[in-house]
Amino acid sequence: MSLIVQKYGGTSVGDVERIKNVAQRVLATRDEGNQVVVVVSAMAGATDHLIGLARQISTVPDAREMDMLLASGEQVSVALLAMALHELGCTAVSMTGPQAGIFTDASHTRARISRIATERVMDRLGNGHVVIIAGFQGRSETDEITTLGRGGSDTSAVAIAAALKADCCEIYTDVDGVYTADPRLVPEARKLNAISHDEMLELASLGAKVLQSRAVEFAKKYSVPLVVRSSFNTAPGTWIVKETDQMEDVVVRGVSLDKNQAKITFLHVPDRPGVAATIFKHLADQTINVDMIVQNISEQGKTDVSFTVPADDLERSLRVSREIAGLVGAADVSANSDIAKLSAVGVGMRTHTGIAAKMFGILSEAQVNIAMISTSEIKISCVIPKHQADQALRLVHNGFGLGAGENPAAEN
């Protein structure tokens, strides 16, 4: 008998019919002789509706009260799923995050799980129940309701799987799994059978929103076997696994594109120590989330400093940057929102050379100008003009042999 943790996202429980479908799926898993714990998000739209109500009352609602408010969403979906299982003759019980013993720190709206008291869940599992747990939420040591931040249900599921020493954690979502690229942009993109934790982390942080990064980190840390599958079909999905030697045979696992970026440049900044520190300290003080940073070479004691920010933050970032420009003696500040970040990810880059050169070559051949470059051990990112981004993504994807019939790591 295996113990399986299944997590269903908001779209998968978006209406009564879908909740009934999830119940069928959960029952089928149990009928195969498994113990099942189900982690559920709020019904699609519910959280946005609640946030909308809060915003009508307060522009900056209190974090503790936001947690109180938002945690109601999963309480609805877990209860409805329990009822749907009862209708199928399956013993099942729902629990809020606090009831399930999910303890967190006290950082409201972005709490981190500190420990999980599994007695109550184990007790019910032992009595033959399917246990349905509200994702995204927990309780602090002082019995306050906390939430883990958007997408936190993935983290809940993996953490619960780790605490229960589950045999695997299945994340059900509205996509089939992880692809070599976004199939809406790259028709040749193929679903991966497996991807390493680090590759998944790079892709998640690059905007492939299949899995929350913290969930992947948890799975890596506690060696939780993790699979991403569609809740609308029975395709096998993508396993997120420990890195193996064979994985390095494939240099690029996938490519991703983030169009929600904008670039700000400080022009002709005096090139002396402390300038960059001043700029980015002030930006951080204003909680502006800076991604890539590039400083060009100095000419006549002056240099240009460029960085990217989320496009939604451009206006605010620009306002703050103009203030900073005075402090550091920059001649001017310019902005460009016609950019996109194109990235290639693969653990094979660790052992293979020339990957960056190959990527630059593909872009150059297509007359795509690279504005910024950033690399990690297993990733290369290039900032390019947004209007060329879709074409460039497809060229790089196919250039690295990720298309149909060429990719040994993908399904045939």
Added chain:
Amino acid sequence: MSLIVQKYGGTSVGDVERIKNVAQRVLATRDEGNQVVVVVSAMAGATDHLIGLARQISTVPDAREMDMLLASGEQVSVALLAMALHELGCTAVSMTGPQAGIFTDASHTRARISRIATERVMDRLGNGHVVIIAGFQGRSETDEITTLGRGGSDTSAVAIAAALKADCCEIYTDVDGVYTADPRLVPEARKLNAISHDEMLELASLGAKVLQSRAVEFAKKYSVPLVVRSSFNTAPGTWIVKETDQMEDVVVRGVSLDKNQAKITFLHVPDRPGVAATIFKHLADQTINVDMIVQNISEQGKTDVSFTVPADDLERSLRVSREIAGLVGAADVSANSDIAKLSAVGVGMRTHTGIAAKMFGILSEAQVNIAMISTSEIKISCVIPKHQADQALRLVHNGFGLGAGENPAAEN
């Protein structure tokens, strides 16, 4: 400094604007130098929406899961009200029923409050917070979420007021207070300044849905000063008070009408011991809620037994009754849904005689036929034809001097 518990119903917090109005009211009460605890229902419509979802999944949803589901409703309204108070610069904190220490028995969907652990609420009050508590809900001793049944927020408020030894409990609703009769039916009806607990209990059970009966019982038992007021104006409302000698000067405090009744009659039942017991035991076994019962005098060893049931239950009751008719040897079973129950209530009946006769006289003069009669110490109820009910209500109301300019207990 007084400690005041205020309760706002679903209509009073039905949308964002109304929540803001409630916040203003709460703040005004605090600014007068009081400590304030606020008990809130779910936003109007929220509970019905949740029940609708559950019904789409299950015709008889599990009671525990219903509680899990429905308790989410107040969690939303308390959080939003806390945010609205923060916007006004007022320190405030929301609590679920479980967080506020409201312990109940384990009877899901109709739990009874067993004890209230007040430490957390008192602590926050002591720190200068307005404490906002989710009504209608509590927790069992095994940390399950329970609810008190529809309208249970009134009971929550009074129980919390009793536990905190509050100076008074104010129930805010969408009516101005308790009237001598339903003003929609009787234009001469007047608002009462005060009414005794027992009178209020009789009126509540007779369909004047201003206050939940259990809340009134609680207020009586623990001597909680209780007032019903409108949340939409500043009129003083109606106090529900301990009975005083002067109250008996008014023989009839108010009249009420219940049109949601139907009558079933067992015809020509053998008049022997055990027949009534058999009939009403079988009805009770089917959880049919029987109200008035009348057995006519025996003729030739046969009698007729009539009783009333809620009109919504008529069809089912009739089906069950036909089965019972065979068991007890009744000739036939008849039904009549053209009935209404007209009642007059007043503690003065204890000391005054001839009240029943006067009521029958008023009805007789108006050619209203009385089908059934039932009396208690402080109440007379008559079942009359529904099509004459509105007219009869007004005649009885005015006949007992409850109209304008005539009633010393009502406002001028």
